[in-house]
Amino acid sequence: AQSVTQLGSHVSVSEGALVLLRCNYSSSVPPYLFWYVQYPNQGLQLLLKYTSAATLVKGINGFEAEFKKSETSFHLTKPSAHMSDAAEYFCAVSDFQGAQKLVFGQGTRLTINP
């Protein structure tokens, strides 16, 4: 069975600082990995996806993530945080052979301090 662990339910950084949100996955087959962002009272918006092409994936709003098979990780980073980045972030995994259901981590709430 696939699973995702997001380390840190709450991360707080200063505006302009590096954002690092951690995600580790478990999958018996090569995974597809995704990061979604959820703003208050909104649905989930896709930030980026890894589908076995380049291991460094660039997404929207300046975010990127690196797939590291040896570490089973897919951490999300952004060099300089902006106030508008405050939201909840979800890492998710799916397999590419099955029903494509997404298995989500518990989420990380990102707070940006002025």
Add this chain to the structure above:
Amino acid sequence: DSGVTQTPKHLITATGQRVTLRCSPRSGDLSVYWYQQSLDQGLQFLIHYYNGEERAKGNILERFSAQQFPDLHSELNLSSLELGDSALYFCASSPGYSNQPQHFGDGTRLSIL
């Protein structure tokens, strides 16, 4: 705007009642997924339909059912509602190809009183 439309946005009802949540997928998408988001369980996959056929079930209670119609919209039916069913219910759609991401609607917030 993801292109996925969910109605209603909010639903307040009582225990024991039955409700129907509706989802219209993005134009051209054949797959529809339903997820439940609650404080204690997080985001949980409920069920997946592809072009009218059920493809996978997750942690969906027997009191819950879903279907996808010929025009590809989907409905999630929740019956004999309990307080614990209060949650945000999301619909997502994708073209149906294995490497295409799912796009989510804004959800229906269900409150059981």
